[in-house]
Amino acid sequence: MRVLVQSKPFDYGAECAGFGQGGRDVGAVVTFLGVVRDDSGSLARMEIEHYPGMTEKAIAAIADEAKTRWQLADVLVIHRHGTLEPGEAIMMVATAARHRVAAFEAAEFLMDYLKSRAPFWKKEIGPEGTGWVAARDEDETALSRWRPERG
Amino acid sequence: MIDVLYFAWVRERIGVPRERIETSAVTVADLVEELKAREDRYAAAFADTSALRVALDQELTEFSASLSGVREVAFFPPMTGG
Numbered sequence: 001m002r003v004l005v006q007s008k009p010f011d012y013g014a015e016c017a018g019f020g021q022g023g024r025d026v027g028a029v030v031t032f033l034g035v036v037r038d039d040s041g042s043l044a045r046m047e048i049e050h051y052p053g054m055t056e057k058a059i060a061a062i063a064d065e066a067k068t069r070w071q072l073a074d075v076l077v078i079h080r081h082g083t084l085e086p087g088e089a090i091m092m093v094a095t096a097a098r099h100r101v102a103a104f105e106a107a108e109f110l111m112d113y114l115k116s117r118a119p120f121w122k123k124e125i126g127p128e129g130t131g132w133v134a135a136r137d138e139d140e141t142a143l144s145r146w147r148p149e150r151g
Numbered sequence: 152m153i154d155v156l157y158f159a160w161v162r163e164r165i166g167v168p169r170e171r172i173e174t175s176a177v178t179v180a181d182l183v184e185e186l187k188a189r190e191d192r193y194a195a196a197f198a199d200t201s202a203l204r205v206a207l208d209q210e211l212t213e214f215s216a217s218l219s220g221v222r223e224v225a226f227f228p229p230m231t232g233g
Binding site: 034049051053054057058079090091111114115116117118119120121122123132133134135 | 156158159160206209210211225227228229230231232233
């Protein structure tokens with residue numbers, strides 16, 4: 001398992017090429033790339049703030065949780081902070097498992113939790129000024145599907 | 152003494168990223184009330200705590216949580232990673 005929190009760019013192709021391979025029990029690798037999107041049409045850049053120390057711990061805890069829920073051969077999470085421009089890679093998730101359902105589900109689980117439980121905050125900077133990206137209700141709803149049913 | 156950290160717009164409203172605070176507050180909610188009474192910038196930042204999250208020693212928790220033995224408190228808006 002690797003968790004990287006960094007300001008510098010990462011090489012998605014190189015990370016994917018080397019991931020989850022070499023073992024005989026891996027039948028499925030899922031990779032996801034998150035890219036800075038320009039919703040307003042005038043986004044100059046995005047500044048991503050994080051909580052050094054807690055960020056690494058929170059992501060590791062989320063990845064550990066994924067490993068207990070699904071039988072994963074490997075997990076990789078890379079998340080950038082600092083200044084990013086539209087079109088730049090902001091984060092990636094990769095999961096390796098015996099079967100594809102586990103790899104897909106674990107990747108979605110990681111994405112849902114990273115969105116609202118990893119301490120990152122996005123600020124958009126454009127010609128009209130700056131604004132913090134607000135958390136969305138859908139992001140909280142997305143988490144509820146992973147919670148155990150309560151009788 | 153306790154380290155208090157602020158992130159995103161909470162940091163901007165309060166004007167500092169972190170500070171050391173002498174407090175006898177028992178819970179996070181008590182600490183928030185103490186800070187709000189200090190200065191307007193704290194009152195502005197903590198006006199609606201339902202819009203805020205809190206972490207104690209880098210673990211997410213509730214405003215009702217006890218500060219006993221805690222070294223670091225962090226206040227921030229809901230996270231927007233991914």
